Amino acid sequence: MKTICKTTVLLIAILHVAKIFVPAIPLPLLFFLTVLLFGCGFPLQETGFRKITLGFLLAGSAIL
Numbered sequence: 001m002k003t004i005c006k007t008t009v010l011l012i013a014i015l016h017v018a019k020i021f022v023p024a025i026p027l028p029l030l031f032f033l034t035v036l037l038f039g040c041g042f043p044l045q046e047t048g049f050r051k052i053t054l055g056f057l058l059a060g061s062a063i064l
Helices: 003-023 029-042 047-064
Strands: none
Touching: 003 029
16 A cells, blocks of 8 residues: 555656647546545545545635
């Protein structure tokens, strides 16, 4: 689970750096990696960080 989480963070970072040079980054891929990171990383967090993560997720969803 930790390996998937770390690999996903690395891939998201690579996509954001590649976005500087290649303007056509597929957004569904970035969305999938973000959901995968959230799904794998959320259970690994301690309870305090889970509350903060859910708070930011709800606040961001309310803005949209």
